[in-house]
Amino acid sequence: xxxxxxxxxxxxxxxxxxxxxxxxxxxxxxxxxxxxxxxxxxxxxxxxxxxxxxxxxxxxxxxxxxxxxxxxxxxxxxxxxxxxxxxxxxxxxxxxxxxxxxxxxxxxxxxxxxxxxxxxxxxxxxxxxxxxxxxxxxxxxxxxxxxxxxxxxxxxxxxxxxxxxxxxxxxxxxxxxxxxxxxxxxxxxxxxxxxxxxxxxxxxxxxxxxxxxxxxxxxxxxxxxxxxxxxxxxxxxxxxxxxxxxxxxxxxxxxxxxxxxxxxxxxxxxxxxxxxxxxxxxxxxxxxxxxxxxxxxxxxxxxxxxxxxxxxxxxxxxxxxxxxxxxxxxxxxxxxxxxxxxxxxxxxxxxxxxxxxxxxxxxxxxxxxxxxxxxxxxxxxxxxxxxxxxxxxxxxxxxxxxxxxxxxxxxxxxxxxxxxxxxxxxxxxxxxxxxxxxxxxxxxxxxxxxxxxxxxxxxxxxxxxxxxxxxxxxxxxxxxxxxxxxxxxxxxxxxxxxxxxxxxxxxxxxxxxxxxxxxxxxxxxxxxxxxxxxxxxxxxxxxxxxxxxxxxxxxxxxxxxxxxxxxxxxxxxxxxxxxxxxxxxxxxxxxxxxxxxxxxxxxxxxxxxxxxxxxxxxxxxxxxxxxxxxxxxxxxxxxxxxxxxxxxxxxxxxxxxxxxxxxxxxxxxxxxxxxxxxxxxxxxxxxxxxxxxxxxxxxxxxxxxxxxxxxxxxxxxxxxxxxxxxxxxxxxxx
Amino acid sequence: xxxxxxxxxxxxxxxxxxxxxxxxxxxxxxxxxxxxxxxxxxxxxxxxxxxxxxxxxxxxxxxxxxxxxxxxxxxxxxxxxxxxxxxxxxxxxxxxxxxxxxxxxxxxxxxxxxxxxxxxxxxxxxxxxxxxxxxxxxxxxxxxxxxxxxxxxxxxxxxxxxxxxxxxxxxxxxxxxxxxxxx
Numbered sequence: 001x002x003x004x005x006x007x008x009x010x011x012x013x014x015x016x017x018x019x020x021x022x023x024x025x026x027x028x029x030x031x032x033x034x035x036x037x038x039x040x041x042x043x044x045x046x047x048x049x050x051x052x053x054x055x056x057x058x059x060x061x062x063x064x065x066x067x068x069x070x071x072x073x074x075x076x077x078x079x080x081x082x083x084x085x086x087x088x089x090x091x092x093x094x095x096x097x098x099x100x101x102x103x104x105x106x107x108x109x110x111x112x113x114x115x116x117x118x119x120x121x122x123x124x125x126x127x128x129x130x131x132x133x134x135x136x137x138x139x140x141x142x143x144x145x146x147x148x149x150x151x152x153x154x155x156x157x158x159x160x161x162x163x164x165x166x167x168x169x170x171x172x173x174x175x176x177x178x179x180x181x182x183x184x185x186x187x188x189x190x191x192x193x194x195x196x197x198x199x200x201x202x203x204x205x206x207x208x209x210x211x212x213x214x215x216x217x218x219x220x221x222x223x224x225x226x227x228x229x230x231x232x233x234x235x236x237x238x239x240x241x242x243x244x245x246x247x248x249x250x251x252x253x254x255x256x257x258x259x260x261x262x263x264x265x266x267x268x269x270x271x272x273x274x275x276x277x278x279x280x281x282x283x284x285x286x287x288x289x290x291x292x293x294x295x296x297x298x299x300x301x302x303x304x305x306x307x308x309x310x311x312x313x314x315x316x317x318x319x320x321x322x323x324x325x326x327x328x329x330x331x332x333x334x335x336x337x338x339x340x341x342x343x344x345x346x347x348x349x350x351x352x353x354x355x356x357x358x359x360x361x362x363x364x365x366x367x368x369x370x371x372x373x374x375x376x377x378x379x380x381x382x383x384x385x386x387x388x389x390x391x392x393x394x395x396x397x398x399x400x401x402x403x404x405x406x407x408x409x410x411x412x413x414x415x416x417x418x419x420x421x422x423x424x425x426x427x428x429x430x431x432x433x434x435x436x437x438x439x440x441x442x443x444x445x446x447x448x449x450x451x452x453x454x455x456x457x458x459x460x461x462x463x464x465x466x467x468x469x470x471x472x473x474x475x476x477x478x479x480x481x482x483x484x485x486x487x488x489x490x491x492x493x494x495x496x497x498x499x500x501x502x503x504x505x506x507x508x509x510x511x512x513x514x515x516x517x518x519x520x521x522x523x524x525x526x527x528x529x530x531x532x533x534x535x536x537x538x539x540x541x542x543x544x545x546x547x548x549x550x551x552x553x554x555x556x557x558x559x560x561x562x563x564x565x566x567x568x569x570x571x572x573x574x575x576x577x578x579x580x581x582x583x584x585x586x587x588x589x590x591x592x593x594x595x596x597x598x599x600x601x602x603x604x605x606x607x608x609x610x611x612x613x614x615x616x617x618x619x620x621x622x623x624x625x626x627x628x629x630x631x632x633x634x635x636x637x638x639x640x641x642x643x644x645x646x647x648x649x650x651x652x653x654x655x656x657x658x659x660x661x662x663x664x665x666x667x668x669x670x671x672x673x674x675x676x677x678x679x680x681x682x683x684x685x686x687x688x689x690x691x692x693x694x695x696x697x698x699x700x701x702x703x704x705x706x707x708x709x710x711x712x713x714x715x716x717x718x719x720x721x722x723x724x725x726x727x728x729x730x731x732x733x734x
Numbered sequence: 735x736x737x738x739x740x741x742x743x744x745x746x747x748x749x750x751x752x753x754x755x756x757x758x759x760x761x762x763x764x765x766x767x768x769x770x771x772x773x774x775x776x777x778x779x780x781x782x783x784x785x786x787x788x789x790x791x792x793x794x795x796x797x798x799x800x801x802x803x804x805x806x807x808x809x810x811x812x813x814x815x816x817x818x819x820x821x822x823x824x825x826x827x828x829x830x831x832x833x834x835x836x837x838x839x840x841x842x843x844x845x846x847x848x849x850x851x852x853x854x855x856x857x858x859x860x861x862x863x864x865x866x867x868x869x870x871x872x873x874x875x876x877x878x879x880x881x882x883x884x885x886x887x888x889x890x891x892x893x894x895x896x897x898x899x900x901x902x903x904x905x906x907x908x909x910x911x912x913x914x915x916x917x
Contacts, residue, residue, distance in 0.1 A: 036766040071763035073873070084875045090759040215752030220875055227750050227876030243780075245752050248789035255785045618754035630762060633770060634755050643784065677784045 042066020047500045048075065048554030050485045052151055052477035053088035053095065054621040055173065056196065056219045057485050059555045060085050062092075062478060062500035069093045069478075069501070074220070077555040079489045080196055081220035087618055087634065088218065094630035095459065095476045096501060100698055102461055102473035103505035112448055115466040122508065125470050126520040132453040132469075133164065133521055136426050142166050143388040145426035145453075146409045150437070152482045152497070153474060153510030154430045157457070160514045161428065163526035165384040168393065168404060168424070172437035175405040175722050180338040183400060183720045184348030187585050189361060190575030193334045194370070194488055200565075201225035203365040206235045206326035208319075210261055210351065212335045215245035217616045219336075235322050239264065241613060242641070242685050243678035252319050258611050258683055258726065259341050259602035260309040265350035266599055267305035268320045270297045272357045277324035279359030282569040287356055289584020289596070296596045308599070327358035329365025340726040341602050342715030349585070350597040356581045362566040370488035371560050376542045378535050380526045393423035398721035400591060405721035406438055407714075413447035426453040430510070431474070433462040436623040436689065439711040439725050457513060460627060461696035473507040475499075480509030481532045484539055484550075492558040494543070496536075496550040511535075593719055602727065604682075609663065609729035610646065611683040614707040622689030626700040637704035639674040641685040647675040650732050659733040660684075660705060664712040667733060669693075671705035684730060740819045741800075741884040742857055743912040744871070745891045745900070746793055750878035753778055753791040760873030761795075764858065771845050773855040774870055793870065793879065795855040796843035797903070797911030798822050804835035804844065812852075820912060821859055826851040840907040857881070884912070 046061040049072070058081035063070040072092045076083035105125035106117035120128075136144060142165030147157055150171055158169055174182075182192035193199075201207060202225040214226045226246070230236065236250040239261065247253040256264060272278045273294050283290055302313035323330045332351040338344045360366025390404040393412035398405060412423035427448075435441050448454060448467045456468035465471050478500050485495040503509065508516075515527040529535040537547040545556055566572075573579040577586055589595040605611050619635040620626055626636075640660065642652055652658060657670040669691045679685050691706030715724040753776045761773050774795035781788050802822050804813045812828035813835050815821060824835075829851035836844045836852065844854045858868035866872065871879040882889035894900075895914060902911045 036768060070766075071760075073760075081875075084873060085756070086875060087755045087759045090756060090763060090873060093763065215754060218754050218756075218875070223752065223754065223875045224877075227752070227878070230750060231877075243784075243787050243789065245789075245791065248787075248791070249749065249752075253785070253787075618752070629769075630759065633762075633772075634758060677780060677782065677787055678789075680784070 040066035040068035042068075044070070047498055048496050048551065049478060049500065050495045050497045051085065051089040051092060053092050053625060054219065055151060056080055056221070057152065057487065057495070058085050058089055058220050059485070059495040060089060061554065064500065069096065075495075075554045077493075077553065077557060078495065079221065079491055079493060080487070082224050084220060084224060086218035086220050086223065088621055088625055088631060089220070091628060091630035092478060094628035095625075096478045096504070098460065098627060098629055100461065100627055100696055101459055101505065102465070102471060102507065104473060105506070106468075106471040108469045112454065112467050112469070113445070117471065122506075122516070125472060126517050129453070129455055129470055129517060130520045133426065136452055137165070140425045141387065142384070143168065143386045144424050145428065146170060146390075146413075146424050147428045147430065148172065148406060148409070148432050148434060149428075149430040150432040151430070152477070152485070153457070155483050156511045156514035157428055157430050159380075159526055160518050160523065162383045163380075163518060163523040164521065165386055167386045168390045168409065170390075170404040170406040170409050172406050172432055172434065174403040175401075175407060175720070176339055176437060176439070176725075177337050179401070179403065179405075179720055180344035180717055180722045181334050181336065181348050183402065184345045185334060185352055186402065187345070187400070187587060188349055188352040188356070188576070188582055196221045196487065196489055197334070197336075198367050198370045198488065199225070199331050199333060200365050200368045201331065202228040202232075203329060204229050204234050204326075204331050205329040205365055206237065206323050206331070208237045208239070208323065208330070208332045209246050210239045210333065210335060211340070212333050213240065213242075213244040213246055213615055215249075216618050217336065218618045235326060237319050237322065241680045241683050242615075252315065252322070254311050254315065254319070255680055257308070257310045257680070258613065260599070262343065262347050262350055262597055263300070263305045263308040263599040264311060264316065265347070265354060266297050266300035266597070267302045267309075267316050268323070268354060269293070269350070269357065270300045271302065271317055271320035272324060272354070273297060275320075277321065278357040279327055279569070282328070282359035283357060285569055286571045287581040287583050288578045289582060292584040293353065293596055296598070300599070308601075323354075323358055326365075328360045328363035330358045330360055331355070331366055332358075332360075339717070339722045339724045342717050342722075342724040342727070343597075343600060344717050344722050344724055345719040346594060346597040353583050353597070356583060359569065361581065362571050364565045368490060368564045369562060370490070371492040371562065372488045373486045373492045373494050373543060373558055375484055375486055375494070375539045378529060378538055380528060383526075388423075398719070400587070401720040405723075406434070407440075407443070407723055408721060410438070410443050410447040414443070414450055422450060425451060426455075427451055428455045428457070429464055429468070430457045431459075433458075433464045433623050435463040435467075436706070436708050439708060439714050439723055441709060457510065459507075460624075461694055462623065463692070463694045466694065472513055473505065474513065475503045475507045475509045479503045479507070481511065481536060482509075484536060490560075490564060492560065493555055494540075494545075494550075494558075495555045496547075498551060588719070591719075605729040606663070609731045611726065612660075612662070612707065612710055612728045612730045613683050613685045613726060614688040615685065617687040620687070620689055623692065624689075626689055626692060626703070627697040629699065632699045636699065637672060638687040638690040639672040640705065641674050641676050641679045643679050643681040644675055644677060645681050646684075647673065650734060652732065652734070660710060660730040661733050662710040662712060663729045666710055666712055668705040668710055669702055738818075739885070741912070742798065742819055742821055742862075743882065743884045743891050743914060744795075744857075744868075745880045745894045745914045745916060747878045747880075747916040748790050748792060749916065750876040751791045751793055752876055754875065756873045756875055757793045757870035757879065760869045761855070764861075764869035765856075768848055771847070771853075773843075773853070792903075792915060793874075794841070794843075794903070795870075795913065796822065797841055797909065797913045798855075798857060800910035800912060801908060803838035803840075803909060807834040807838040809834060816859055821857050823856050823859065824852055824854065826853075840904050840909060841911075
C-alpha cells in the first residue's frame with residue numbers, strides 16, 4: 001500500500017490504522033522573519049560553544065556570515081554529540097533571536113503575580129536586592145534564602161549564595177526528574193548514573209528501555225548510540241504503554257499497564273534466577289544478598305505478573321531469555337525522568353538488580369567506568385558555615401536524599417505548614433520556570449506569596465517571572481562565557497563556551513550578574529578575578545591547556561587513567577556499605593524501607609477517566625523552547641493521544657479540540673486530539689511543556705494544554721522525596 | 735543522462751530514522767529557509783492495530799527525479815538541471831511564480847518564497863561544490879541519510895542499494911525518483 005498515497009492525502013488521513021504527521025508546514029506567516037533578516041554576507045567565522053537548549057551541553061560551533069547569525073553545528077571532538085547536534089541544538093539561534101526576550105532589569109510595582117513592573121537599571125536592581133538580602137540576613141539568618149537553579153549559569157549564583165551563608169540549593173531536576181535514578185544506583189552500586197549516562201549502548205547486544213523514549217528524548221549521545229545499537233542488530237526490548245518511536249525499532253514491545261513495572265521486573269528476576277540464566281560467577285564475586293533475593297522473588301512468576309501487567313507470561317520468559325543470551329552486553333536502561341508512581345527509587349533499583357544478575361555493570365556493552373577531568377577552583381576565601389541546613393527545613397525527612405527536594409523548600413516557605421513559622425524567606429530562581437517544573441502549582445504560588453524576596457534570573461518572561469520582585473535578564477548561552485564544561489564519559493573531556501555575539505538589549509551574562517551583585521552585597525572577595533577570561537585561563541592552565549587553545553578547538557580530550565571495563569568478572573570495591581553490589585540493601589532496611597523491591601498495586605483510574613501520561617517531543621525541551629522562533633515552526637502545540645476505541649466512545653475526531661478535566665476538577669486549556677493506535681486504551685498521553693499562560697510569550701501563549709496544571713496529585717517517594725506525577729486521571733470535556 | 739554526469743541520490747534508512755527533525759532544522763538554518771516554509775519534512779506512517787503495530791518514519795524532500803515533470807512543465811526554463819548532474823534547481827530570476835511545477839510535482843516538494851519565486855531542496859548544491867554532504871545528511875544524528883553518486887559503483891549509496899531492500903515513493907508516477915528508502 002505504501003507509495004500509493006501522496007503527501008497531501010497523508011496529512012488528511014486520520015490515525016486509525018494509518019496515521020501521518022508532517023513536521024513543519026505551519027500555515028501562519030509572521031510579518032517579519034526574525035531569523036533571517038540580516039543580509040550580511042561577510043566572511044564565515046565560527047566560535048566554539050556548548051549548548052544550553054537542554055542540560056546535555058553538547059559542544060558545537062556557532063557560524064556567522066560576517067556579523068549575521070547563520071547556524072550551529074556539532075563539534076566532531078565531542079562525545080556528548082559526536083559532532084551531530086539534535087534538533088534543538090541546531091535551532092539554538094532561535095533563543096538568541098527571540099524578540100520576546102527579557103530586555104532590561106525589572107522591579108515589581110504591584111502585588112506578586114500581577115506582572116506590573118518598572119524598568120530599572122542594573123544598579124537599581126542590585127541595590128534593591130542587596131538591601132532585602134541584608135534585611136533577611138539580620139532578621140531571619142542567611143540560611144533562610146534558597147536557590148532553585150537549572151543549567152550552567154546556576155553555578156555563579158551558588159557561589160554568590162554560599163558566600164552569603166546558605167546551602168539550600170535545589171534543582172527541579174532532582175525530585176521532579178532523575179533523583180530516584182541516582183539514589184537507586186547509589187544504594188545498589190555506590191555510584192550514580194549521572195550525565196551523560198554511563199550506558200555502553202553502542203556496544204550492547206540487548207537494550208531494555210522501560211518508559212525511556214530515546215529518539216523522542218533527543219539527548220544526542222543517547223540517540224546516536226541507540227541508533228548504533230539498532231544498526232548493529234541489537235535486540236531492543238521496549239516496555240511502554242505507548243508505542244514510542246523506540247518501540248517502533250524494537251524486537252519486542254511490551255505495552256504494559258501503567259504502574260506495574262515493578263511486577264514485570266520481579267518476574268524477569270524470577271526467570272533469571274530460577275531458570276539459572278544469571279551470571280553466576282559475577283553474582284558470587286560481586287554481590288551481597290543473593291539468597292534473600294532468591295527467596296523474595298520465589299513466587300513472582302510470569303504467570304503471577306500476567307494479570308497485573310497484562311504482559312503474556314511467554315513474552316516475559318522470552319524477553320528474559322533474550323537478555324540472558326546477550327549478557328553481559330545487556331543494558332536495563334536506568335531511564336532518566338523516573339518520578340512516576342512514588343515507588344520510583346525501588347523500581348530503578350529493581351532494574352539495577354537485574355543488571356547485576358546479568359553482570360553488566362563494568363562490562364563491555366553494559367555500563368562502562370566513566371572518567372572526568374578535575375579542574376581546580378579559582379582560590380577564594382573560605383565560605384561561612386551555615387548554622388542550619390535544608391535537612392532542618394524539611395524536618396530531616398528523606399535522609400537518603402543527597403540533594404534538596406524542591407517541594408520541601410515550597411513546604412518550608414509556606415507559613416502555617418511548619419508550626420506557623422517558615423524556614424525560607426528569600427528565593428533566587430535561576431533558569432527554572434517553577435510553575436512548569438513543579439507539580440501542584442497552587443502550592444508553589446502559596447509559597448511565592450509568603451516570601452520576603454523573590455529574584456528571578458532568566459532569558460524569557462516565563463510564568464515564574466510574573467511572580468518575581470526583581471527580574472534580571474540573563475543572556476542566552478550564545479552571548480556569554482560560562483564555566484568550563486567538565487563531564488563524565490568514555491574520554492575525559494573539557495569544553496569551552498565563548499560568546500559568539502554581544503549581549504542583546506540590556507541583558508548581561510550570568511557570571512557578570514552574580515559577580516556584580518556580590519560586589520554590591522560586600523561579597524566581592526568571592527569573585528576575586530577581574531575578568532572571566534582570567535578566571536577561565538587560570539583553570540585551563542592548571543590542566544595543561546589555555547583559553548587561547550580552547551578557543552581554537554572548543555573541546556579537548558585527555559588520556560584515560562583507568563580501564564573502561566573490567567576484564568574477567570571481579571569488580572573492585574564499590575562505595576556501598578558492603579563494598580559490593582547490594583541486591584539486599586541494608587541501608588534501606590535500616591531506614592525501614594524494603595531492602596528488596598516489592599510490588600504494590602497502584603490506584604486505577606475511575607470509570608470514564610484515563611491515566612495522564614506525559615513525555616518528550618524531539619522538537620522541544622519542554623517549556624523552555626516552546627517560544628523559540630525556529631522550533632515553534634516545527635511544533636507549536638501538543639496533542640492528546642487517544643486510542644480509537646476511547647475516541648469512538650466519546651465521539652472524538654482526529655484533530656478536534658477538547659479540554660481535559662482531572663480528578664480534582666481542574667480543567668485544561670483546549671488541546672488537539674490525536675486518535676492513534678499507539679496508546680493503550682486506559683491512558684492518554686501528551687508532550688509536557690505546552691499551554692503557556694504567559695501572554696508575553698507571543699508564539700507559545702495558550703498553544704496546547706499544560707499537563708503540569710493537571711498534575712494536582714503527587715505521590716511522594718518515601719526514600720528520597722521524589723514527586724511522582726503519573727498518578728493523575730483525566731476525562732474529556734467535549 | 736549519460737554516465738559522465740553525476741547521478742546524485744539520497745539513501746535514507748527507515749530503520750534508523752527516529753523522526754527527530756534534525757534534518758529539518760539543519761536545512762532551515764543552512765539555507766535560511768523563511769518562516770513557516772521548509773524544504774524537507776518528516777512523515778510517520780503507522781500500520782496495524784494495537785498491540786500489533788509497525789511504524790515507518792521517513793525524512794522527505796524533492797526527489798530530484800530522473801524524469802522530472804517540474805522541468806518539462808516549466809514554461810520559462812527556470813526549473814532545470816544543474817550542469818553535469820541530475821540535481822533539479824530553480825533559477826529565481828527566471829521564475830514567474832506560475833506554479834505549473836508545483837501542480838506537476840507528485841511529492842508536494844515545492845513552495846513559493848515570500849518574494850514570489852518557487853523554491854525547494856537543492857541537495858545543498860553549494861555544499862557539494864565544497865566536497866560536503868547536504869546539511870540534512872551531515873546533521874542526521876542516527877546517520878540514517880547517506881548521500882552520493884549512483885554512477886560510481888563504489889560509492890556508499892551504490893553499495894547500500896546493492897545489499898539492502900529499498901523502495902521509492904509513488905514509483906507509479908513514473909518520475910524515477912532519486913531518493914531511496916531502505917526497509
